[in-house]
Amino acid sequence: MxxxxxxxxxxxxxxxxxxxxxxxxxxxxxxxxxxxxxxxxxxxANTAIVYPGYDHKPGTLKAEMTVRANARFAELCAELDVPFSRCGSLMLSCGEKADAVLREKYNNGLSMAVPGLRLLSGEETRELEPSLTKSVTSALYAPTAGTVNPxxxxxxxxxxxxxxxxxxxxxxxxxxxxxxxxxxxxxxxxxxxxxxxxxxxxxxxxxxxxxxxxxxxVRIVPDGADYLILDRAADNKPTHIIQYEPEDGGKGFNAVPTVEGSLLLGPSERDNELDFAVSEKGLASVRERAAFVLPGLDLGAVIRSFAAVRPNPRRExxxxxxxxxxxxxxxxxxxxxxxxxxxxxxxxxxxxxxxxxxxxxxNAGPNKRFDPRRSGIKKARGMSWEQRAAAIRSDPDYGEVVCCCEDITKAEVLEAIRRGATTLDAVKRRTGACMGRCQGSRCQQKLLALLARELGVPEDAVTKDGAGSEVLGGGRHAD
Amino acid sequence: MQTELLITGAGAAGIAAALSAWEAGCRDILLVDRREQPGGILPQCLHEGFGLASYGAELTGPDYTDRITERLAQTGVRLALGTEVLAVRGDKTAVLSDRSGLTELCFERLILAAGCRERSIGSLPVAGTRPAGIFTAGQAQEMMNLHGQDVGREVLILGSGDLGLIMARQLVLAGKHVIAVVEQAARHGGMARNYHRCIEAFRIPMIYRATVSALHGRSRLSGVTLRRLDSSAEEYIPCDTLVTALGLIPERELVRGLGDPDWLFLAGNCHRVHELVDSAVAEAEAIGARVGGELAV
CATH class of the missing domain: 3.50.50.60 (FAD/NAD(P)-binding domain)
Known part of the structure; x- marks a missing residue:
């Protein structure tokens, strides 16, 4: 023991x-x-938003923590070498009821000292984001909102x-x-x-x-939600996080320009289900909201849909x-x-x-040897040509592109495996391979071969995300 | 580094363009492909039916590849395999990457012959889980024919374009149970000869006016929900593998945003999706001859 x-x-x-x-x-x-x-x-799976902190009741732990966490977020991401995009958010209203909600959130934010909040008119909002619906009556602009890959x-x-x-x-x-x-x-x-x-x-x-x-x-009552991902090449993507506060008081809708360059749309609202199954109605509702909020958005550029589960806490x-x-x-x-x-x-x-x-x-004392810094996998995408040439000189695997949609090299895949990835999804999460417009149809085979070789297992033992999800041979055992 | 004519993609169209540009007198041609072998998708197409117009014979993909690469070897076209084109810029330069480093290349003309990518199931509003066991038809074809991999046992095919029909037959020949080919239209989407040779000859069931509306199985696919489009009736079909043939998308991402400059030409499937390799080749040859003639010494 x-x-x-x-x-x-x-x-x-x-x-x-x-x-x-x-x-x-x-x-x-x-x-x-x-x-x-x-x-x-x-x-x-979630909405990937780093919130500014105006949503919660002033004085609560949640409100205080959110404002503090947001202020520290860039530093945290720098320590951990994780991309963070402080792109700002626009919470939209298209009517009087939601206008009032935004004013309340604005005042909430002011009392929490959320930096830079501004209430914008519909016109001012569309100046910032021309692709938005003309129905916008006001927006709450929060420059400190951002997004990170969870x-x-x-x-x-x-x-x-x-x-x-x-x-x-x-x-x-x-x-x-x-x-x-x-x-x-x-x-x-x-x-x-x-x-x-x-x-x-x-x-x-x-x-x-x-x-x-x-x-x-406390009981956890999970509920599910659906999301769509649009290819980075989709036309008329917003540059800010767009949060739509519906006039009917229904669930809000978000469009998030992710750090990878894609656009995340969601969530939908639907019934409680403890699994990661996507709901068709949910997807339809996300598309409907997206078409209303961002009418020029190319919804033909959807490359993936997925479901998230959230652990709602309930009293007995x-x-x-x-x-x-x-x-x-x-x-x-x-x-x-x-x-x-x-x-x-x-x-x-x-x-x-x-x-x-x-x-x-x-009664534990401080660990003087604690080092808060971590280095991420060096990504070829985003390097300057000079940096990329130097990376190939020191490791020729940087010259070999494995995932052509997302520009991920063999060096990155091998490093992900060295850092402990044992499945296709683990490699995907660490490198971004298979996340692009072909969804892995061109590179999954290469990842599978690299995983098998590096882990020293036969190819038919490689899984998508753990035992039972073998990619080859029809799977080992039925669900 | 510089070249007069850069051709990206050494599949049937890229090689045809290179050959005809060479014959037209261009003597400075660089043909680039990310794969380690020339031929694009031809080497994974083990079925016959290539080159009736060009060679008067029904060749397999690998045989057809041999014919064109033999002709290519007799020219002075430079072939750079295992090479990714990272960027094409408006000032007629390109950045190439391979294991030896990055190369910045100046060119006079560019023929994009990058082929297609397959539409993935992610683009459809399909409900349910996201398990292992879902492959595009071309992906399954590559896995089986180039890597000897076994994709599954109980297979449903969604989409009846040529690739879907051909993979249905190949899976049957590999000893798999092909439950059916599901097609949303009222007739199949492939060529008549592929339908006769692949579906009729092997008595593979076709299900028309239907689609897959949900995926099941938490880890590996365990079944799908089949929806009839006319009645909305649904049924559960157990299967461990779904092969999708949902259509091809011309691959032009490399030149996105460049507009339509006078030095850029599209050849083969990245221009428009051709049913037959002969037709893609004919188009590429015409472009190669024209561009090659302009650059002739």
Missing amino acids: RGFDVVVIGGGLLGCFTARNLCRRRLHIALLEAREDVCTGVSR WELGIAASENAAANGAELLFNTRVLGIRKTAEGYRIETDQEVFACRAVVNCAGLYADKVQEMLFPSA DGGSIGSFVIENPAPGFWSMIGIKTPGLTCADELGRFAAEKAAAFL
Whole structure:
């Protein structure tokens, strides 16, 4: 039985950032992840927005954290070498009711000292974004809003945690937790761990993990949402994040110009479903909203649709919970249950919050050797020609383009595998290969061959995203 | 580095353009392709039916490739394989990348012969999961014929263009169960001869006026929902593999935004999708002859 000071359960954004921040203290840390990679659940699919912080009730933890996290975000991304685009956002209204909502958010933002907020007329809005609908009556402009690739951020945090000594254990599913005299005993499908403190970041399953030992006053009721991705070559893409606040009070709609250059549209609203299945109605509603908000947008340039699942926290009586829930049911045990929007924005803040609680409980001193910096995979795309020529001189694999849509070289793919990618999706998340307009029809075979060679396994053992998703031979076992 | 004529894509059209430009008198031609072998998609097309007009015979893709590469070897056309064209700029320069480094190339004329890409299922409003086991027809063809890979056992084919019909037959010949070819129109989208040789001859079921409306299976595909377009009736069809033939998109991304300069020519499938290699070749030869004549020494 291996012992740790702290065990973090779950390798989503929150788990990765909790582990990273625990490394700031002299602690022996393990992160347990049931799947084969980090960020495969809630963190895999979301709206990718770094929020400015005007949406939440002033004085709440959520509001304070969001404003602080936004202000620190560029620094965080610089430390972790993750692309961040502070492109600004325009929240649109097309009528009096939504105008009033925007004014309220504006005032909220002012009282939270959200920088640079401006209320714009419809005309001013279209000057900034000419492709918008002429129905815009006003907009709330937030220059500090931005976008980041969620899994890129999570992977960076996990790599930084590992470099600072945290042990990341994949394919390790927690089956049971027991209280011991020294702390906790965690049974998994791999081995048993002993630890003095636990931080439960199990995402969709955080309530169930807590209930392995304690009651939970919070239930997670997941709901799904659908998104579309438009090719970067699509005409009339906006340059700001567009958030549409519908007059009927329905769900908002976003168009996000991603750091990769594509355009993300969504989410849709639909029924509760605990899977990643896309809903046809949901897709239709996203297209309808997009066509209204951005009439000139080329919706023929859709290259992918996907579904996200969000962990809505509810009270036992079914009432929804607006704040971040961080439970502390017993000494040395914290649960982040039902952290949804703006969880991406606040990932490092929330991780720091939980880590500091655990460190204080364990009376752990600072780790003077903690290095917050991590270097990302050097991407050929975005290099100057001189830099790219130099990269090929030092590593000829930079001269070989594997994914021609996204301009990803063999060197990047090999580095992703060296850093721990074991599946096609893991390579895709780390490099961007297969994310472009052909969706991998031209490069997946090459990635498969490289994975098999580097991992020393037969090609038919290579999976899309873990056991059962073998790409060749029709799959090993039926679902 | 410089060249008078740059041709990007060493498939049937690119090679035909190079040959005819050479015959017209151009003596400075660089033919570039990202693949390690010439021929574009021809080497993966093991079926017969290529070159009836040019060679008076129904050749396989590899045989056809041999014929044209033999002719190419007798010219002074320079062939750069394993080379990616990263950029083409309005000042008639291009940036090439291979394992030896980057090359900035000045050219006088550019013939783009980059072929097509396949429309992927991502562009359709398909519900459900996003599991492994979904391949485009050309991708499945490449995996089977160039890499000896086994794509699946129980296969449904969506789309009845020529590539879909040809892959249906090939999968049957490889011992797979092809459940059906599903087509949204009321008739197949391929050439009559491919329909007779691939579908009728092998008694592969066709399902017309239908589409795949949802994918199932959390990890590997376990089935699809088939929707009849006329009645909206749906049924579940178990399968572990979906091969899509949803159409071809001319690949012109390299010259996007350059407008229509007088030095740029499109040849073959990147210009328009041709049913037959002979027709793509005829178009490319005409362009090659014209451009080659202008550059003749």
